[in-house]
Amino acid sequence: MKKSAPAAAQRPASRYLLRVSPDGRPAGIEEKEKCHAGDGIWHSAFLVMVFDETDRLIQAQRSHSKTLWPDYWDGTVASHFYPGEDRDMSIRRRISQEIGVTCGSLEYLFKFSYQSRYRDVGIEKEVCRVYRAIQVRGRDVSPDETEVAQFRFSGPKELSQEIRQNAEVFTPWFLLAYRKYLQEVG
Numbered sequence: 001m002k003k004s005a006p007a008a009a010q011r012p013a014s015r016y017l018l019r020v021s022p023d024g025r026p027a028g029i030e031e032k033e034k035c036h037a038g039d040g041i042w043h044s045a046f047l048v049m050v051f052d053e054t055d056r057l058i059q060a061q062r063s064h065s066k067t068l069w070p071d072y073w074d075g076t077v078a079s080h081f082y083p084g085e086d087r088d089m090s091i092r093r094r095i096s097q098e099i100g101v102t103c104g105s106l107e108y109l110f111k112f113s114y115q116s117r118y119r120d121v122g123i124e125k126e127v128c129r130v131y132r133a134i135q136v137r138g139r140d141v142s143p144d145e146t147e148v149a150q151f152r153f154s155g156p157k158e159l160s161q162e163i164r165q166n167a168e169v170f171t172p173w174f175l176l177a178y179r180k181y182l183q184e185v186g
Helices: 005-010 087-099 156-169 172-184
Strands: 016-020 026-031 043-052 057-062 077-080 106-118 122-136 148-154
Touching: 043 087, 043 172, 057 087, 057 156, 077 087, 087 106, 087 122, 087 148, 106 172, 122 172, 148 156, 156 172
Parallel strands: 043 122
Antiparallel strands: 016 026, 016 043, 043 057, 043 077, 057 148, 106 122
């Protein structure tokens, strides 16, 4: 996999995240490092599940260089909203940066709050909004290797089976989101 030059050029260097209450109400901004250190600080995040033209989920394995949950399987794109940036713009920017595609429609599905500690390295304490993008051509996926170690296409039956057998290889937010997705969207 090669790094997409245009995506790397578009990457903003935001050190700040949107602070929120546990139910998602805005509470200011905070440095990214502080949000993930110690007991953590609630902040806003998103997960996008991108589906190809045959309705398979495009899954990303997080880069080995990630501080939290390196090499774990995730949804397609997981990131944070940046201060002053429109939600739709944040999501589209990260899809383009991480997997090298643009998507037509984005559908907001639901949100949930969670917190999870990664070993003694750090913590996620997020209100995560989950979105779905459909009909993305799988052959157009070109991940940025600084974000994505590898990617795969997962059908619902095989993914559900793998989660039952190997839940420990997935990020905690993806497990929560995917289970809720199956309950609410099916």
